[in-house]
Amino acid sequence: MVEDKDRPGFFKDYHRAVRKAISNDQFNEFSKLKTNDDRIRFCFSLPAIHDIDIKPYFRGKSEKEALEKKEAGNKCFGRKNNLEALRLYSQAVVKAPVPSGKYWKLIKESADPKKMTMYAICLANRSAALYHLREYHYCVKDIDEALEHHYPKELKYKLYKRKARLLSHMKQHVEARDAYRQALKWLDWAKMEREKRIEHQTDIQKWLKMYETGKVVKNWDIPECYIEHPPVIPELTGGRNERFLSASKKIDIHYDNNMGRYAVASEDIEPGDVLVTEQPFASVLNREEFGSHCQKCFKTTKAPIPCKKCSSVLFCSVECRQSSYFHTIECPILDLLVGSGMSINCFLALRLVTQKPVSYFLDMKEKLNEEDLKEITNNKEVYDPSDFMRLYNLVCHSQFRTAEDLFHRCVMIVFLIKALKKTKYFDGKGSSSGECAVRSLLSLVLLSHCFGFSSLKEWFDTRLEYNFRRYPGHQKK
Numbered sequence: 001m002v003e004d005k006d007r008p009g010f011f012k013d014y015h016r017a018v019r020k021a022i023s024n025d026q027f028n029e030f031s032k033l034k035t036n037d038d039r040i041r042f043c044f045s046l047p048a049i050h051d052i053d054i055k056p057y058f059r060g061k062s063e064k065e066a067l068e069k070k071e072a073g074n075k076c077f078g079r080k081n082n083l084e085a086l087r088l089y090s091q092a093v094v095k096a097p098v099p100s101g102k103y104w105k106l107i108k109e110s111a112d113p114k115k116m117t118m119y120a121i122c123l124a125n126r127s128a129a130l131y132h133l134r135e136y137h138y139c140v141k142d143i144d145e146a147l148e149h150h151y152p153k154e155l156k157y158k159l160y161k162r163k164a165r166l167l168s169h170m171k172q173h174v175e176a177r178d179a180y181r182q183a184l185k186w187l188d189w190a191k192m193e194r195e196k197r198i199e200h201q202t203d204i205q206k207w208l209k210m211y212e213t214g215k216v217v218k219n220w221d222i223p224e225c226y227i228e229h230p231p232v233i234p235e236l237t238g239g240r241n242e243r244f245l246s247a248s249k250k251i252d253i254h255y256d257n258n259m260g261r262y263a264v265a266s267e268d269i270e271p272g273d274v275l276v277t278e279q280p281f282a283s284v285l286n287r288e289e290f291g292s293h294c295q296k297c298f299k300t301t302k303a304p305i306p307c308k309k310c311s312s313v314l315f316c317s318v319e320c321r322q323s324s325y326f327h328t329i330e331c332p333i334l335d336l337l338v339g340s341g342m343s344i345n346c347f348l349a350l351r352l353v354t355q356k357p358v359s360y361f362l363d364m365k366e367k368l369n370e371e372d373l374k375e376i377t378n379n380k381e382v383y384d385p386s387d388f389m390r391l392y393n394l395v396c397h398s399q400f401r402t403a404e405d406l407f408h409r410c411v412m413i414v415f416l417i418k419a420l421k422k423t424k425y426f427d428g429k430g431s432s433s434g435e436c437a438v439r440s441l442l443s444l445v446l447l448s449h450c451f452g453f454s455s456l457k458e459w460f461d462t463r464l465e466y467n468f469r470r471y472p473g474h475q476k477k
């Protein structure tokens with residue numbers, strides 16, 4: 001496994017500078033510390049660790065690049081090269097400024113309609129390529145997103161007409177009829193010759209007449225070829241284990257002091273049996289896949305939806321973007337973190353924090369301070385896979401790590417907390433004692449998990465997501 005110190009990026013220089021700045025006596029003092037909390041406090045007290053200027057750093061939007069990609073996409077679309085047009089329009093969609101939040105206010109004041117409508121126009125153009133590629137599911141999503149983001153009103157009739165046509169292909173006749181009604185309404189705003197307008201009106205009315213005078217309009221089942229199915233989680237073979245809800249009845253989990261926690265077969269296991277399935281506590285996408293896969297669900301993105309602020313990440317849908325709280329925190333520092341060269345283990349540790357608001361950890365503070373974390377393997381309690389304490393209970397292996405290794409990890413944690421402080425994560429927790437408590441708690445969580453992740457990642461190194469509740473190790477004692 002590649003350690004942080006062997007990776008490219010500025011973190012290794014930062015760590016080296018902090019390490020060099022402390023005396024042998026100070027380092028000896030560090031090596032004698034017994035708890036994670038004490039180690040982190042020690043590192044925070046070092047003057048050299050604050051000799052780093054951490055600033056938000058992320059790849060933003062570029063109207064110029066969006067325009068270039070859109071025009072290149074238009075050329076391909078004109079030549080009926082829809083696949084290449086889709087690729088170029090997607091790049092334009094990702095780069096186009098999204099009129100929302102502060103940015104929206106800014107451009108509203110400067111009243112530049114081109115900037116305001118760029119994102120929506122790129123989406124609308126992409127929807128045309130998707131329509132010809134018969135990717136109706138994505139086409140309708142792009143049209144809705146464009147209509148929600150200031151698509152020019154004089155062109156709206158066109159989008160509604162496209163939407164009506166594809167909904168009728170999808171046998172969604174109620175929505176198709178409504179879209180034709182909208183198309184007719186927005187035709188009044190269109191800038192065109194009278195004859196052309198009448199032509200459009202006649203066409204739309206022909207369809208509306210069919211819907212309104214024909215047999216009862218209803219939605220039929222969407223044809224299978226137009227449905228995007230979510231990934232299928234395989235069924236557990238032999239039924240669900242009564243105590244370990246994520247495991248099959250075919251295995252049981254035991255614990256003893258020599259072996260730690262381990263699985264035993266309760267009955268014969270055949271090749272291909274599914275023994276454990278579970279939602280991961282936290283998961284991160286490999287950096288190499290940032291340009292092709294959804295940050296939230298890891299699906300490949302046929303028609304990517306961008307973050308509203310940066311152009312570093314993609315989502316497969318507006319729904320995935322909306323449910324990615326973690327990215328609203330990580331967004332302003334993402335490229336800083338990538339540039340640091342930190343490992344995927346550290347990203348995973350950070351994600352555990354950024355996927356929940358700080359209030360979640362404040363509420364857990366009492367629980368985390370309990371000295372005797374419950375041993376659940378040998379008692380009869382049901383193992384709740386969504387309980388954060390199960391994760392916290394994973395073994396840290398800190399007793400097997402050298403002082404140098406511990407120090408390196410602690411510096412990483414200080415760096416992560418400093419980076420987090422440049423985001424809105426701690427907003428609203430302004431009182432210094434409150435913030436200190438939260439920082440100390442997060443340090444503890446991050447440090448424990450950095451350890452836990454390293455040992456687990458060695459088990460599941462080929463996966464894009466790492467599940468921490470597969471019972472592979474001992475429990476912390």
Ligand SMILES: [Zn+2]
Pocket residue numbers: 294295296297298299315316317320
């Ligand atoms: Zn997704």
Ligand SMILES: [Zn+2]
Pocket residue numbers: 307308309310311312313327331332
């Ligand atoms: Zn972002």
